[in-house]
Amino acid sequence: MTTTTPAGRPSMADVARLAQVSTQTVSRYFTGVGYVREETRERITAAVDDLGYRRNQSARRFRTQQTNMVGVLSMGPINYGSAEILTGLGIAAHAVGMTLTISQMDVDWRDDTWVDEVVQSLEHLLSIPVDGVVVVTPYAGIEDALHDRMGVTPMVTVSDRPGSPASVASIHAHAAARTATDHLLGLGHTRIVHVAGPPGRIDAHERIRGYSDAMAAAGLEPTVLELAHDWSPQAGFAAARALGSPGEFTAAFCANDEIALGFMSGMGVLGFQAPRDFSVVGLDDMPAAAYFTPPLTTIRLDFRRLGGEAFRMLQTQLVTGEPGVYDSVEPELVVRASTAAPPST
Amino acid sequence: MTTTTPAGRPSMADVARLAQVSTQTVSRYFTGVGYVREETRERITAAVDDLGYRRNQSARRFRTQQTNMVGVLSMGPINYGSAEILTGLGIAAHAVGMTLTISQMDVDWRDDTWVDEVVQSLEHLLSIPVDGVVVVTPYAGIEDALHDRMGVTPMVTVSDRPGSPASVASIHAHAAARTATDHLLGLGHTRIVHVAGPPGRIDAHERIRGYSDAMAAAGLEPTVLELAHDWSPQAGFAAARALGSPGEFTAAFCANDEIALGFMSGMGVLGFQAPRDFSVVGLDDMPAAAYFTPPLTTIRLDFRRLGGEAFRMLQTQLVTGEPGVYDSVEPELVVRASTAAPPST
Numbered sequence: 001m002t003t004t005t006p007a008g009r010p011s012m013a014d015v016a017r018l019a020q021v022s023t024q025t026v027s028r029y030f031t032g033v034g035y036v037r038e039e040t041r042e043r044i045t046a047a048v049d050d051l052g053y054r055r056n057q058s059a060r061r062f063r064t065q066q067t068n069m070v071g072v073l074s075m076g077p078i079n080y081g082s083a084e085i086l087t088g089l090g091i092a093a094h095a096v097g098m099t100l101t102i103s104q105m106d107v108d109w110r111d112d113t114w115v116d117e118v119v120q121s122l123e124h125l126l127s128i129p130v131d132g133v134v135v136v137t138p139y140a141g142i143e144d145a146l147h148d149r150m151g152v153t154p155m156v157t158v159s160d161r162p163g164s165p166a167s168v169a170s171i172h173a174h175a176a177a178r179t180a181t182d183h184l185l186g187l188g189h190t191r192i193v194h195v196a197g198p199p200g201r202i203d204a205h206e207r208i209r210g211y212s213d214a215m216a217a218a219g220l221e222p223t224v225l226e227l228a229h230d231w232s233p234q235a236g237f238a239a240a241r242a243l244g245s246p247g248e249f250t251a252a253f254c255a256n257d258e259i260a261l262g263f264m265s266g267m268g269v270l271g272f273q274a275p276r277d278f279s280v281v282g283l284d285d286m287p288a289a290a291y292f293t294p295p296l297t298t299i300r301l302d303f304r305r306l307g308g309e310a311f312r313m314l315q316t317q318l319v320t321g322e323p324g325v326y327d328s329v330e331p332e333l334v335v336r337a338s339t340a341a342p343p344s345t
Numbered sequence: 346m347t348t349t350t351p352a353g354r355p356s357m358a359d360v361a362r363l364a365q366v367s368t369q370t371v372s373r374y375f376t377g378v379g380y381v382r383e384e385t386r387e388r389i390t391a392a393v394d395d396l397g398y399r400r401n402q403s404a405r406r407f408r409t410q411q412t413n414m415v416g417v418l419s420m421g422p423i424n425y426g427s428a429e430i431l432t433g434l435g436i437a438a439h440a441v442g443m444t445l446t447i448s449q450m451d452v453d454w455r456d457d458t459w460v461d462e463v464v465q466s467l468e469h470l471l472s473i474p475v476d477g478v479v480v481v482t483p484y485a486g487i488e489d490a491l492h493d494r495m496g497v498t499p500m501v502t503v504s505d506r507p508g509s510p511a512s513v514a515s516i517h518a519h520a521a522a523r524t525a526t527d528h529l530l531g532l533g534h535t536r537i538v539h540v541a542g543p544p545g546r547i548d549a550h551e552r553i554r555g556y557s558d559a560m561a562a563a564g565l566e567p568t569v570l571e572l573a574h575d576w577s578p579q580a581g582f583a584a585a586r587a588l589g590s591p592g593e594f595t596a597a598f599c600a601n602d603e604i605a606l607g608f609m610s611g612m613g614v615l616g617f618q619a620p621r622d623f624s625v626v627g628l629d630d631m632p633a634a635a636y637f638t639p640p641l642t643t644i645r646l647d648f649r650r651l652g653g654e655a656f657r658m659l660q661t662q663l664v665t666g667e668p669g670v671y672d673s674v675e676p677e678l679v680v681r682a683s684t685a686a687p688p689s690t
Contacts (some may be wrong), residue, residue: 069469078432083423090451099466102447106435123416128473220441232632258633265636287577288603291610293638 010051011060012322019047024327030055031094031309031315047057063277070314071125072102073140074138075228076201079231080256080286081171081303082195083239085136085158094314103132108327109139109200123144126153132314134158141296153207154317156324158310160202166323169310173203173283174320176299177210180253180281183297185218188341189251189279193223195263198230207255207283228255233262240266246278250342257282257289257298264338274339285334294337305329355396358431364392369657369672378653379439380590400594409535412435415659416470417447417476418463418486419544425601425631426648430481430503433652435553441660446475454484461506467491471498477659479503483546499662501669503655505547507554511668514655518548518628520621521644522555523677525598525626527643528609528678530563533686534596534624538568540584543575552628554598573600578607585611591623595645595687602627602634602643609637620685630679641681650674 012030016023018126021040028034029044036044041247044135070093074082086102093100102123106112125133128140132154135146143157160173177194184192194211197204209222215222222328230236238260246267254260260282268298274294282289306329313324355463357375361368366385371380374389381389392398421425431447438445448466448482452459470478477499480491488502505518522539529537539556542549553569560567570587573580581604588594591612605627609619619625619639627634630645651674658669 035559052542078423078428085449086449087423090449095450099469100449100470104435104445104447106432106439124444124446228578233636236633237636261636265638265640266671268638286580288606291578291582291606293610293613295610340509 010053010054011336012316012320014051015044015047015053017022018147019043022327023325027312027316027320027324029310030319033092033312033315034114047259049210055319064128066131066318067129068098068104069128069129069130069166070098070311071122071130072136073121073125073133073146074099074102074104074136075107075118075137075151077106077230078104078303080258080284081203081301082136082138084303085307085310088304088309089134089311091304091313091314094229098131099123107139114139115142115145117151118142119145121299126151130316132156134314136310136312138203140202153311154312154314155312156317158306160206162206167313168319169306169313169326169328171203171301171303171306171327172331173206174210174213175303176283176301177207177253178214179210179331179333180283180299181211181214182198183339184251184253184279185220185336187251187279189217190220191249192220192251192253193225193239193243193249194229195252196226196260197235197259198228199226204228204255211253215266223249229256231256233258233265236264237257237260237266239263241269245270246272246343249278251279251281251339253281253283255283255293257286257296260289260296260298260338261292262295264294278344279339279342281339285332288291290336292338297339298334298337299336300332302329302332348425349630354401355398355518357398357661357665360397360398361390362393363396367672368670372431372657372665372669375664376657377441378657378660399400399417400664401492411476411663412474413443414453414473415443415445415656416444416475417465417481418466418470418475418478419447419449419481420450420452421462421483422451422575423449425483425603425629426548427483428646430652431482432653433649433654434479434656435652436649437656442637443476446473452484459484461488462491463487464490464494471496474498476663477501479616479659481541481655483548484548499659501655501659501662503651505551512606512658512662514658514671515652516548516646516648516651516674517676518551518646519555519558521646522552522598523559523627524555524678525628526556526559527624528680528684529564529596529598529624530559532596532624532684535563535565536568536594537565537596537598538584538594540581540597541569541573541581542604543573549555549573549600554586555649556598568594573604575612576601576603578603578610580604581607581609582611584608585614585615590615591617591688594623596624596626596684598628600628600638601633602629602641605634605641605683606637608639609635609639619683620643622688623684624684624687626684635681637683640680643679645677645679647677685687
């Protein structure tokens with residue numbers, strides 16, 4: 001069976017079905033971003049020929065006007081995660097001879113004018129002009145305002161917003177937080193606290209939600225400590241001082257690795273060490289996490305690959321005229337020495 | 346005595362002398378970037394009136410054509426230092442209603458084509474157009490190629506290149522490394538190794554030079570371990586494993602905080618702890634350093650202020666037509682628990 005596009009022409013999905021590969025692989029074949037085996041490449045070429053697949057007209061029109069420039073709107077401070085996403089975008093762009101123009105905005109989302117600022121930067125990027133735009137945002141409520149201004153220019157969003165529409169690449173912070181909490185539950189911990197990230201950010205909110213869902217599934221009450229002003233270790237240190245001593249809790253899931261570092265430091269000042277007295281899990285797996293004392297159990301989020309994936313989605317749209325399909329980047333549990341069964345009391 | 350510009354008109358330096366303030370303060374007065382006390386402001390206003398100081402013609406012409414956009418060429422991976430410089434640039438730009446357009450290039454400086462790539466990005470920025478360009482580079486040999494293309498557009502470089510010409514903002518990595526090494530010498534260490542940053546980078550090279558100069562001044566032989574591929578902890582970990590045990594050395598100065606973290610971790614695996622068995626100093630004072638085990642003695646480099654300073658220099662040139670004067674950001678020793686006198690043997 002062959003499905004057809006509204007115009008009656010075969011789609012990328014049809015090519016994928018006939019070649020017995022995923023749509024993502026067909027997208028890689030066309031865009032040149034990411035690896036496709038020679039044998040697979042031949043199957044796709046055959047399917048393209050058999051179906052008479054042609055890229056659509058708007059993509060063809062684009063090819064004659066291209067600038068080889070992709071605009072990036074990046075919001076919030078540049079931290080480990082956002083820097084890695086930008087790096088992944090840059091590497092993928094470089095691989096196909098394109099350049100990024102980044103508008104970095106350290107906007108204050110509590111300020112009414114922040115959406116206007118972002119829209120202004122978008123309009124600037126569109127006036128340069130660029131072939132497409134990638135929006136990297138930890139804040140909710142921006143997509144609609146941007147979509148209205150995009151016109152025919154393709155856009156891909158990198159965001160942790162749940163239930164996102166097409167053309168959104170996401171790191172699945174909810175699943176990551178749930179995996180972290182399930183790891184602690186699996187070790188036998190029941191009194192688990194969550195040291196949250198800064199309020200107002202989607203990624204921090206999704207971690208709270210993942211933790212809370214895991215606790216609820218285990219029939220346990222969640223305890224969320226919201227002490228963060230940013231993603232730095234201070235919040236973890238303050239949480240340790242606020243909790244006082246293990247006993248009230250036996251484990252902590254911290255919203256990122258740096259907060260986990262601060263938490264271990266704060267507990268250390270009080271004379272308590274992981275994993276002897278309590279367990280702690282971080283989130284990110286930044287390069288330093290393996291060298292903490294003790295080395296940190298964490299959830300690896302491949303932000304660099306996420307950036308590459310977002311670029312590939314945009315490229316698909318530029319080259320074929322069809323929206324890119326998200327090839328999900330799954331979080332991965334990395335067990336190190338900071339977690340163990342709860343101390344017997 | 347009043348010096349005059351070649352055109353016979355009074356300069357910013359004349360205003361500064363008459364008002365009895367630094368040229369940097371006069372620059373702040375005109376650009377609005379940075380704080381100037383009300384009383385100082387009045388003195389400068391009086392001096393401007395007395396001298397009949399006028400901004401030069403090219404600056405006046407600029408004011409009628411401005412785009413309120415500053416281009417940034419940033420090279421190398423986005424790490425703690427470069428992210429903070431970009432943040433400082435962004436905050437300073439935002440304060441005066443300007444926007445940054447960043448070209449981030451993870452160029453490979455060993456590749457012959459990297460200079461061409463940078464020049465291409467510069468030409469793109471100039472075609473947007475932008476009011477001025479800030480170049481953030483850890484690689485030597487780019488300034489001349491860029492200067493040739495700039496035309497009348499102002500440019501400021503952020504670099505650790507020694508003996509830099511005007512319009513360069515620098516963090517003084519040489520002085521920072523010398524301060525770090527002098528701290529260890531002052532505690533009585535004589536067998537001090539340096540774990541270097543990645544080769545080919547000006548900032549890594551300046552740290553080696555600062556360390557070597559401090560050792561030479563104390564009549565000691567330098568020992569430089571060049572094991573780094575990037576600025577991550579692996580190099581420190583590898584150095585610790587290569588050194589084996591304290592005895593051959595009693596202290597290490599590591600090229601940044603993450604390398605110091607890896608070094609402490611590697612020594613920990615061998616059963617050695619700072620400051621009991623050896624001392625270690627880092628460089629950067631990234632937020633996590635205060636939470637390492639033990640908290641790290643390091644040299645604070647205020648990269649964010651460096652970014653702000655670079656922006657102010659560019660602004661001075663845009664607003665007054667005179668090159669901005671660099672208001673040096675000095676490195677600062679932060680003593681924590683990772684350093685002590687050498688163990689008595």
